[in-house]
């Protein structure tokens with residue numbers, strides 16, 4: 001039996017709201033009766049290190065980890081992390097990349113260069129690159145902090161799950177005062193793809 | 199109802215269902231969230247012990263009192279708790295005791311990757327290894343029954359991938375709490391040689407009974423497929439094998455001590471080739487070979503680091519040599535860093551300038567070994583810094599040796615070595631970095647914070663009084679944000695011909711948020727880079743000048759004290 005399992009990788013830097021976005025995604029997938037597994041690595045990553053969360057769903061999922069070259073989608077919250085993890089994408093896979101750049105310590109100290117050609121390098125790969133100015137769009141929705149939900153919205157456009165389902169899980173997971181902002185942020189992200197298709 | 203739970207949440211859930219009333223442990227990745235989850239149940243007395251040995255001893259007492267007790271720790275924690283464990287195997291239990299040993303293959307956040315399965319064998323206690331969250335919840339519940347039925351403590355050994363991966367768990371198990379009661383029984387619980395000799399023999403017969411139980415245990419099972427290859431596997435490796443070879447036969451072992459010898463032997467007899475797939479050491483393979491059975495394993499599967507489906511497929515030749523996607527290896531790394539405003543930073547800056555021998559310890563402050571601070575000479579295990587300093591001082595005759603240790607680590611295992619310095623006439627200086635929390639593992643309280651895991655106000659351990667009581671007469675307290683004071687205090691204390699303790703006290707900013715206004719760099723900056731030597735993530739180097747990102751800056755003013763040009767000023 002061919003496996004119907006889909007793989008989504010979320011990468012970024014500690015403190016960018018990745019865990020929350022991944023939780024909402026996972027809960028939505030669980031609500032649709034899929035088997036879902038999710039792998040996170042905690043620990044040192046809290047201190048500004050590179051962070052990743054892997055989510056796999058399908059009829060039956062065994063391993064919680066995604067292998068190199070197997071991800072259907074990557075959401076990258078940061079450009080350098082997008083490039084770092086791009087090898088995890090399968091040929092023709094989709095990379096949703098926030099245009100945000102966060103310099104790692106060697107760059108801050110002037111000991112290394114932040115690559116200037118990330119977008120070009122990504123464009124040379126056999127992948128579908130979607131750049132999203134998530135911070136700016138989140139500000140339009142009411143708060144820069146909702147950038148994670150803009151990116152989630154963008155991914156949601158690819159999945160066969162209704163917008164209301166996403167909204168209901170966002171409502172459950174974000175602080176009550178920010179529900180409207182986050183829903184709006186989600187809709188902006190969700191709408192991007194439709195626009196791209198025009 | 200099925201809910202997505204991490205392995206740790208599932209363990210907490212299973213323990214709750216099993217009627218655990220007492221749960222204790224010491225934080226340590228990847229085990230920490232188990233007790234944090236359990237602490238939310240009002241009916242569970244969940245607590246952070248000062249260290250793992252104390253935790254297990256409290257667990258033993260709770261068991262004697264008739265309660266079911268859960269004791270949690272990371273793999274290296276079991277080294278600390280090993281002493282009570284080995285004798286607990288002899289005494290056995292009253293209420294069930296389950297010990298969670300959370301191993302960290304690949305060392306995501308540990309100083310070694312020891313394989314704790316050997317502890318079960320060495321201490322002669324049964325062990326279970328879950329492969330996902332549902333199994334973790336089930337096994338913890340089962341383990342309590344087994345602990346009581348066989349009168350023995352049980353180890354549930356997990357790995358990072360199980361603790362921190364989420365999968366679906368049926369949460370409709372009902373909590374059953376049994377009656378508690380204490381019964382005096384010196385022959386069983388007082389391990390003088392005469393009693394211990396008897397218990398030792400009894401333990402062997404319990405192990406025989408457990409081996410028989412293991413043969414029929416539902417978690418040890420064969421999933422038949424093609425008989426060409428048969429995999430023998432346990433824990434997370436089972437998932438990887440199923441992912442890669444859905445059609446192969448698999449012997450899934452969940453109770454991995456004692457092992458079901460007949461089941462294994464029959465399985466091997468019915469497949470053309472038997473391969474053991476296990477993470478870290480050849481624990482299963484060696485035992486199976488010792489029985490004279492024909493298996494392979496570590497000749498294909500690495501014994502270093504975490505496994506993954508790719509690593510297994512490569513080892514077994516079902517995948518070709520990996521072609522690395524181009525270029526991504528030379529990207530600048532993103533190492534973990536001390537947070538902006540971290541009170542540890544200035545101390546390490548000064549230590550580096552003073553060119554001292556710095557014996558280090560484990561916590562966030564261990565990041566002081568990385569560039570640009572690079573001011574730590576050793577890091578072995580929790581509490582080791584103080585004994586290490588004493589040893590170096592004795593061997594070299596040098597006075598300029600300082601131990602650096604966090605508040606939680608000092609309470610965990612720094613007190614006895616400090617007694618050694620005092621008693622054996624050492625003169626080392628011990629620096630306690632008191633950031634009022636166990637920051638590394640996610641800001642847990644400890645005796646020095648005066649708040650318990652359940653959030654209750656308690657008595658705060660007074661470090662100054664404690665070290666004075668030990669016999670340290672030179673005790674200083676200073677603010678680590680004040681670089682001048684840091685330098686002066688250290689210089690004075692290392693000169694003294696006596697043991698001394700310096701407490702640098704300031705709360706971790708993840709516990710007490712900073713209200714201070716941020717700073718910025720003005721046009722006076724001449725690009726001398728002195729502020730960059732702090733390795734603060736709020737400061738960067740752009741166009742030959744330092745730049746402070748105001749949204750990152752916490753206003754700690756440590757860099758301000760270094761700037762000779764007065765170029766760092768309040769952000770407008």
Ligand SMILES: Cc1ncc(C[n+]2csc(CCOP(=O)(O)OP(=O)(O)O)c2C)c(N)n1
Pocket residue numbers: 224225226227250272274275276278308309560561562563580603604605606607608633635636637638639
């Ligand atoms: C025996 C053992 N138990 C637990 C751990 C996990 N651990 C590493 S450091 C640490 C505590 C750090 O707290 P503290 O000393 O206060 O330093 P901070 O991180 O706050 O700077 C813990 C619990 C370990 N490495 N070894």
